[in-house]
Amino acid sequence: MPQLAPARFDMARETAVNRFVRARYGLRGTLALHREALGWDLLRAPLNVALSPLFLLVRLVGGLFSMLGAKRAGAWLKSRQVFLTSDVARRIEADVAHLTRDLTAQGVGPKADPQVVRAEIAAHAETRNAVAEITTSILVLAAGLFLFRQATPGIISLAGPLAEFRAHGTAVRDFWLGDRLGGAWYWAFPVELSPWAVILTGVVLAVLASLATTFAGLIADPFQLATGTHRRRLMRMYAKLDRADATQSGGLAREHLLARLGDLSDAAISLLRVWR
Numbered sequence: 202m203p204q205l206a207p208a209r210f211d212m213a214r215e216t217a218v219n220r221f222v223r224a225r226y227g228l229r230g231t232l233a234l235h236r237e238a239l240g241w242d243l244l245r246a247p248l249n250v251a252l253s254p255l256f257l258l259v260r261l262v263g264g265l266f267s268m269l270g271a272k273r274a275g276a277w278l279k280s281r282q283v284f285l286t287s288d289v290a291r292r293i294e295a296d297v298a299h300l301t302r303d304l305t306a307q308g309v310g311p312k313a314d315p316q317v318v319r320a321e322i323a324a325h326a327e328t329r330n331a332v333a334e335i336t337t338s339i340l341v342l343a344a345g346l347f348l349f350r351q352a353t354p355g356i357i358s359l360a361g362p363l364a365e366f367r368a369h370g371t372a373v374r375d376f377w378l379g380d381r382l383g384g385a386w387y388w389a390f391p392v393e394l395s396p397w398a399v400i401l402t403g404v405v406l407a408v409l410a411s412l413a414t415t416f417a418g419l420i421a422d423p424f425q426l427a428t429g430t431h432r433r434r435l436m437r438m439y440a441k442l443d444r445a446d447a448t449q450s451g452g453l454a455r456e457h458l459l460a461r462l463g464d465l466s467d468a469a470i471s472l473l474r475v476w477r
Contacts, residue, residue, distance in 0.1 A: 214309040214439065215432075221300045222431040225293075231422035237288040238415050245285045247411030249330050256283040257461050280320070289418070290326040297322045297435070304439075311442030318442055324454070325438055329418065331456035332425070336417035337410050338463040355467025356410055360403035365394050367402070 224230050238246075259278055267275030284290075301318060304310040311318055338354050345353025345362065353359035425431045 210309050217304055218432055218435050225296055226422040226426045226431050228423055231418055235416055235419055237292050242287045245287045246415040249284045252283055284327055293326040294322050311439050313442040321438055328454050328456050331460040332421050333414045333417040334460040336421045337414045354463050356406045357467045358470045360399050360406055364399045364402040
């Protein structure tokens, strides 16, 4: 196939990518995609959330080894499969692989080795884990601001206020002189909160958050489609694969860093409340 001029090459690729993201990540497309989650993904999603810090640690240590000259050890670490592959991720990998073959047939496919292309497509699918976590964190933050007027970027920081709210409500309701006097009494003398109540509340919230994470794409996909995020992410992936020195870099996507930043903020806010 004759080589296209750069402008036509970019236009042909972007047109195909735009068509793909509209079909896959629009409301109808994401609903069809999330049908894949109605199965073992309900168990894989919470496990993947728990594995996310390990994923970040492995990638950071691998990058450090590479910087120190131990490139083989660094490459080995960065190529480790940490997350459990969900049915949703498999579907996305298959769809993006099909898109890539179509681009190649049109003469606008990536120039990297097929093995590297497959690895980048898998990494692209894994990015959804982080995006789902970020979406869930935003929902938890909004719930904390709405219900308690407190910043709660994660389950840890939400568990305390929610457990306190439940304990206060139960104590007021069971007060021997009635609800009204109970409210006045426990306003003056706050309920003593058991650590186990906070832990139990946190466990229940973690289960609910895991379910929310599984289906967070129903919100995140149309939003990312509208803002062009899906398109830009795919175009960046193909641009990276076009570079002459493209290799299986195992680089860390910004979404994973943002998700872990949310975890750190959650822990920091919780510690500040304990110290106060």
